[in-house]
Amino acid sequence: MKRFENKNVIVTGAAAGVGQQIALQYATEGAFVVLVDLRKPEETMELIKNANGKSDFVICDISDENQIKAMAVAVGEKCNGKVDVLVNNAGFNGKANLIKDMNLSDWNYTLSVNLTGTMLVSREIIPFLINNKSGAIVNVASNVGKRGLPYRSDYVCSKWALLGLTQTLALELVDEKIRVNAVCPGPIDGDRVEELVKMHAEVEGQSVEQMHKAWEDVPMKRFIDPQEVTNVILFLSSNDSSAMTGQALNITGGMLMN
Template identity: 40%
Template sequence: MTSPRPRLPALPTAGRLMGRVLLVTGGAGGIGRAIALAAAAEGARVVVADVQRDGAEATVAQITAADGEAAFVPCDVADPAQVRALIGTAVGRFGRLDVLVNNAGIGGDNAPAHDLDLAVWDRVLAVNLRGPFLCAREALPHLMRSGSGVIVNVASTYGLIGAPQAPAYCASKGGLVNLTRQLAVDYGPRGVRVNAVCPGYVDTDMGGRRASLPPEASRAANAQREASAARQPLGRQAYASEIAQAVVFLSSGSSSFMTGSIVTVDGGCTATFNHGGD
């Protein structure tokens, strides 16, 4: 039986990101929106990037309604020209860039490797791995100039383990985990810290996949996720805001001696063997 999710207490605003400019990709909803809101609450000026204009503009509106400062820049992170324009626009708007959060990601189709369409493989790798690389490549000169630049990559527990019928997603997130470590090695001496967060089951609808299903199928898909989450030690899915708090921590001086770290925020699912029973 799934454990009830507790009500989260109001978290105090400590201003840990005051004066910092943070860019989050995939900020139109879900984890990305939660990261943008949490960063703004901590004093950051936030650049929200996404291909979904309406959702991203709604994120910006929530921040500005709370007296924060934010801007939307449309961007497909798999496109080098768009990424270059994104970074240039962010720096042009706010004069600097201190934190890059590579959050944009897609799931792709669920299928074993022998049935997976090559176009699906290519698109998942393009968004989930090529995208963070392109964003990092363009952002790093500005992050080095910051004096305390940070990259936080939003990977996945699927980048740490094998998961059924997810070859492209697992490969992309596994690559992102090790790209995190590699960038930490090269850029730590240059004043840039690079870490990754690996969420487990989070109560979001990545890419709107459940929303695109008929209501009964959507309910069944969510029930399956809840049942899987119930088998992990904390017995529930996460709130997107719980992932966001880990990202804010890694973006701030609170994590000043952390780089190359892969932080699981997964309710304990990678700490235990899932027997599949009650």
């Protein structure tokens, strides 16, 4: 029997990037996966179909409470009221601004997706996890959930706060047998990190090559593969991590060690 056979898994931000890889892996390991994203996750659904997996989707902007409520109704119908795993992966980078130049609406928008959106999605999906009598939530934070980074205060603070949300939810749900953990990845190979490197190079007055090298300068001297993040998320939502809750695991090639 496959590891996630007969399990209902919800992945936000599943149309692209790491979320796509996470969703595909759950489906490959037997789960029925509901893909939640701003846009129709056509490519992800095609990949899952080609892997003989099962998926469905709900279009939802997680910065909007009403859309989240409607998404949860749709998820309840698709999953017969029972969810085993929620992966809160959707996230927004924010722009590059020092705090002295920070625009309040930019700050608020980043927090509304990364922090408030994650809280609201959790709030709406938790009843389906409770119905199931056991389950797991995995929040995708970041290495900057544990350190500062100039020009990115909105993103950084949203990810630090996500770890507070993770620990609090872990305590609130412990008696329901729902475990809540987070991952803190370093820069992940893909389109998004290339855009970020370019954005930082521009504001910090460096070449893209210099900035790339600086970001790769961790003990392992490389970025993280999306599959390496996916593997840890599946571990945190499987019985292999049955005594772990409220944890924030670093996946940073040695950049962070506590």
